[in-house]
Amino acid sequence: MNDTKLLLRAARGDVLPHAPVWFMRQAGRSLPEYRELRAGVGMLESCRRPDLVCEITLQPVRRHHVDAAILYSDIVVPLQAAGVDLDIVAGTGPVVAAPVRAMADVEAIRALEPGEVGFVADAIRLLLAELGATALIGFAGAPFTLASYLVEGGPSRHHAKTKALMYGAPDVWHALCERLAGITRTFLQVQVDAGVDAIQLFDSWAGALSEADYRRYVLPHSRAVLEGVTGGVPKIHFGVGTAELLPAMAEAGADVVGVDWRTPLDVAASRVPGRVLQGNLDPCVLLAPWEVVEQEARRVLAEGAKAPGHIFNLGHGVMPETDPDVLTRLVELVHTA
Numbered sequence: 001m002n003d004t005k006l007l008l009r010a011a012r013g014d015v016l017p018h019a020p021v022w023f024m025r026q027a028g029r030s031l032p033e034y035r036e037l038r039a040g041v042g043m044l045e046s047c048r049r050p051d052l053v054c055e056i057t058l059q060p061v062r063r064h065h066v067d068a069a070i071l072y073s074d075i076v077v078p079l080q081a082a083g084v085d086l087d088i089v090a091g092t093g094p095v096v097a098a099p100v101r102a103m104a105d106v107e108a109i110r111a112l113e114p115g116e117v118g119f120v121a122d123a124i125r126l127l128l129a130e131l132g133a134t135a136l137i138g139f140a141g142a143p144f145t146l147a148s149y150l151v152e153g154g155p156s157r158h159h160a161k162t163k164a165l166m167y168g169a170p171d172v173w174h175a176l177c178e179r180l181a182g183i184t185r186t187f188l189q190v191q192v193d194a195g196v197d198a199i200q201l202f203d204s205w206a207g208a209l210s211e212a213d214y215r216r217y218v219l220p221h222s223r224a225v226l227e228g229v230t231g232g233v234p235k236i237h238f239g240v241g242t243a244e245l246l247p248a249m250a251e252a253g254a255d256v257v258g259v260d261w262r263t264p265l266d267v268a269a270s271r272v273p274g275r276v277l278q279g280n281l282d283p284c285v286l287l288a289p290w291e292v293v294e295q296e297a298r299r300v301l302a303e304g305a306k307a308p309g310h311i312f313n314l315g316h317g318v319m320p321e322t323d324p325d326v327l328t329r330l331v332e333l334v335h336t337a
């Protein structure tokens, strides 16, 4: 069964008739059917309801015929399940009630018990019964990106408080990342044990760091997550603005390296030889006329062909204002290119 899933064959580096395609943030606000289902239901509440998670995860599969579904959830779901007081505020993102600034704050973050995210395992079981040959991707946030939300208290442009803690109190920083790595590992293992086909570790904001700082302050923790998850599923590792970090992120232990739109995939292939790549059409290109979308998508496919395997995706998430019909057409193009 698994062998018929195109995404898994691409992750293994098999020669395929065409690249598999899915989109980061394919479930969500670009779809009117999502906005309808979510009316009056809070974001995190919706993530705890297996029936809603299943339906929202399936919406982009039905509409676009992508080769993979990504579980509808959020990177802060396991933190909330482990008792961290936070919410997702519409139009802003995650907001944390009591930001982490000192060792006592770190010590107040406890481990995640698998049963505390049982709703995720339930949703995955519902999805597996529906998905057939479409792969299901589970995911989690990497320690740096989670730490950034916890230390800043919310979204941040410069991650200044995060870096101040990292440089100024490395013992607190490493203790925080160790706890977050434990929570993330448990969250991913629950998803793998429930049957997802692949996992993606999002270190969305790691591109804020130099390679030296990434290696010193982040890589050991991301590696602990990626190496700690057992079950043999392919592991995808992705961040934004990570051109200089690609080799280090590959060393953290991913089978597939996600690339944003800034680095052409043939250049990325030379930076992480032997790795399968995922990416990397600029999400903003989807707002341009179709001729531009087609030209850029064909360029991405040609550059991706230089890697040992290529999973077509955007360089970051779908923008909410994207016309869903353009996504559907893009999937068709990738499938027939």
Ligand SMILES: Cc1c2[nH]c(c1CCC(=O)O)Cc1[nH]c(c(CCC(=O)O)c1C)Cc1[nH]c(c(CCC(=O)O)c1C)Cc1[nH]c(c(C)c1CCC(=O)O)C2
Residues within 6 Å of the ligand: 023, 024, 025, 026, 027, 028, 029, 038, 043, 070, 071, 072, 073, 074, 075, 076, 088, 089, 090, 091, 092, 093, 094, 139, 145, 155, 202, 204, 317
């Ligand atoms: C950094 C990050 C977060 N969450 C996530 C990341 C890593 C991916 C990335 O880099 O974009 C991951 C995520 N969040 C969500 C998914 C669902 C699956 C999918 O990709 O379709 C995934 C994979 C749902 C969501 N997560 C969120 C929404 C929008 C909330 C809503 O619909 O009300 C969705 C569908 C909220 C969220 N959650 C987060 C942000 C920055 C936001 C956006 C705030 C906003 O613009 O409203 C934190």
